Amino acid sequence: MTEKTVNDEMREREVIVVGAGPNGLAAAVEMARAGCRVTILEAAGTIGGGTRTMELTLPGFRHDVCSAIHPLAVSSPFFNQLPLGDFGLRWIHPAAPLAHPFDDGTAAMLERDVAVTAGTLDREDAGAYHHLFSPLVAGWGELAPDILRPVAGVPKHPVLLGRFGLNAIRPAEGLARDVFKGSRARALFAGLSAHSFLPLGKPGSAAFGLVLGILGHAAGWPLAAGGSAAISRALADYLVSLGGTIRTGSRVTSVNDLPGGAVIILDVTPQQLLEIAGSRFDDRYRRRLAAYRYGPGIFKVDWALAGPIPWRARECARSATVHLGGTLEEIASSEREIWEGKHPVRPFVLLAQQSLFDPGRAPEGKHTGWAYCHVPNGSTFDMTERIEAQVERFAPGFRELILARHVRNTAGYQEYNRNFIGGDINGGVQDLRQIIARPVAGPRPYATPDPGIFICSSSTPPGGGVHGMCGYLAAHCALGGH
Numbered sequence: 001m002t003e004k005t006v007n008d009e010m011r012e013r014e015v016i017v018v019g020a021g022p023n024g025l026a027a028a029v030e031m032a033r034a035g036c037r038v039t040i041l042e043a044a045g046t047i048g049g050g051t052r053t054m055e056l057t058l059p060g061f062r063h064d065v066c067s068a069i070h071p072l073a074v075s076s077p078f079f080n081q082l083p084l085g086d087f088g089l090r091w092i093h094p095a096a097p098l099a100h101p102f103d104d105g106t107a108a109m110l111e112r113d114v115a116v117t118a119g120t121l122d123r124e125d126a127g128a129y130h131h132l133f134s135p136l137v138a139g140w141g142e143l144a145p146d147i148l149r150p151v152a153g154v155p156k157h158p159v160l161l162g163r164f165g166l167n168a169i170r171p172a173e174g175l176a177r178d179v180f181k182g183s184r185a186r187a188l189f190a191g192l193s194a195h196s197f198l199p200l201g202k203p204g205s206a207a208f209g210l211v212l213g214i215l216g217h218a219a220g221w222p223l224a225a226g227g228s229a230a231i232s233r234a235l236a237d238y239l240v241s242l243g244g245t246i247r248t249g250s251r252v253t254s255v256n257d258l259p260g261g262a263v264i265i266l267d268v269t270p271q272q273l274l275e276i277a278g279s280r281f282d283d284r285y286r287r288r289l290a291a292y293r294y295g296p297g298i299f300k301v302d303w304a305l306a307g308p309i310p311w312r313a314r315e316c317a318r319s320a321t322v323h324l325g326g327t328l329e330e331i332a333s334s335e336r337e338i339w340e341g342k343h344p345v346r347p348f349v350l351l352a353q354q355s356l357f358d359p360g361r362a363p364e365g366k367h368t369g370w371a372y373c374h375v376p377n378g379s380t381f382d383m384t385e386r387i388e389a390q391v392e393r394f395a396p397g398f399r400e401l402i403l404a405r406h407v408r409n410t411a412g413y414q415e416y417n418r419n420f421i422g423g424d425i426n427g428g429v430q431d432l433r434q435i436i437a438r439p440v441a442g443p444r445p446y447a448t449p450d451p452g453i454f455i456c457s458s459s460t461p462p463g464g465g466v467h468g469m470c471g472y473l474a475a476h477c478a479l480g481g482h
């Protein structure tokens with residue numbers, strides 16, 4: 001059968017997408033763009049999955065429940081094809097993508113400009129920073145399509161990908177120590193790499209530091225005006241304009257309850273896929289799904305604040321994102337402890353201060369704060385005090401500004417969204433093995449043994465984050481393209 005015939009046949013079938021997270025919405029949009037009749041069934045009362053915005057603390061304070069900062073969304077080759085601006089999505093770019101304060105009252109700054117960034121590091125590392133990042137930043141346009149897809153594909157730009165890959169497969173700690181001599185650049189790179197949720201001594205953890213650093217320069221780390229919910233709302237409204245339908249409050253417990261003959265694309269992780277569709281798979285595939293591994297969870301705090309966070313390093317107010325963890329040694333130690341089942345006394349904290357750049361998030365003169373740290377999978381330990389101590393360390397007087405707080409542990413996150421298994425927000429561990437085998441190894445990771453069932457969540461390539469690429473690539477797989 002030719003590809004065209006497969007596509008034509010697909011268009012005549014009903015498409016049901018289970019889950020309205022960014023990947024489910026992306027899959028639905030792409031199927032609708034191909035001319036299919038698409039319905040999304042979402043378990044929760046509202047769409048969005050990891051991209052919702054709510055008044056979690058006090059009236060008038062609008063908090064991003066999950067995702068806040070969107071370097072991946074703003075540089076997503078798929079989102080950038082869509083008219084999302086016509087559906088209300090507007091990006092706000094803070095002056096600098098990221099601030100990383102130190103105990104001496106200064107900060108390393110990830111700026112849009114590589115040279116300006118290098119100027120905030122130890123002088124001896126300026127050249128090394130430039131050498132590491134400049135070629136990758138210049139080549140990001142070509143590199144992105146090779147990175148944001150399954151590893152098994154044939155690269156379009158092998159030389160550039162090789163240059164990236166040789167560093168990316170290394171442990172972040174080793175790369176930072178080899179490339180940089182001073183503590184500032186090492187710490188900045190450690191903070192970026194800690195987004196991997198991996199111990200920084202683990203091969204592949206450097207990939208996250210590199211990608212997030214490149215994106216800081218090439219695309220920025222913006223927030224969505226009004227809150228992250230604006231991303232899912234724009235996708236949903238665009239889908240509806242294409243004729244798609246969304247039904248919230250519709251949890252799917254078995255694919256056998258869905259109309260026969262429908263193409264089913266699930267925005268769920270392997271554990272849920274087994275529960276919902278396991279009866280349609282052979283033993284071998286079921287065993288492979290069951291062997292899929294989930295990673296550490298998160299503990300998150302949202303604050304309603306009486307004023308802006310009083311950073312000792314004033315330049316921290318130029319960025320919506322602030323990494324609180326001090327040195328490479330401290331960050332590496334706290335990330336390692338989590339994998340040993342411990343709760344670090346000084347956790348690495350990822351903090352966002354959206355209302356500084358998007359005043360509508362809080363009543364006039366007031367502010368919101370968003371922060372989380374990593375914890376062992378399934379942890380119910382209360383990290384509030386330790387997170388707040390880390391903020392206070394770099395911003396004395398912070399605690400006095402707290403009007404109200406909302407906290408959520410790993411169990412709370414899984415209850416909120418069943419995809420966050422044990423509080424894992426990336427849809428599974430993202431080490432080298434599971435980046436290649438996501439959810440299982442093979443050339444068509446979105447396909448299952450049942451030709452009418454596909455998986456499109458962040459448990460597929462290219463993995464966690466709001467970029468919609470998993471959904472887009474799953475849709476192409478369903479359409480017969482991959």
Ligand SMILES: Cc1cc2nc3c(=O)[nH]c(=O)nc-3n(C[C@H](O)[C@H](O)[C@H](O)COP(=O)(O)OP(=O)(O)OC[C@H]3O[C@@H](n4cnc5c(N)ncnc54)[C@H](O)[C@@H]3O)c2cc1C
Nearest residue numbers: 019021022023043049050066067068069252457458465466
């Ligand atoms: C606290 C936190 C902070 C984050 N920060 C960022 C950030 O700053 N930037 C970033 O890019 N990413 C961030 N992320 C990660 C990002 O939110 C996720 O990677 C992303 O949402 C994954 O998208 P998804 O569509 O694969 O899954 P999800 O967004 O999890 O969506 C899955 C959807 O499927 C629904 N569903 C599940 N099972 C069923 C069922 N049986 N029937 C019907 N519906 C079902 C769920 O209710 C949910 O709506 C963060 C996540 C969290 C929790």
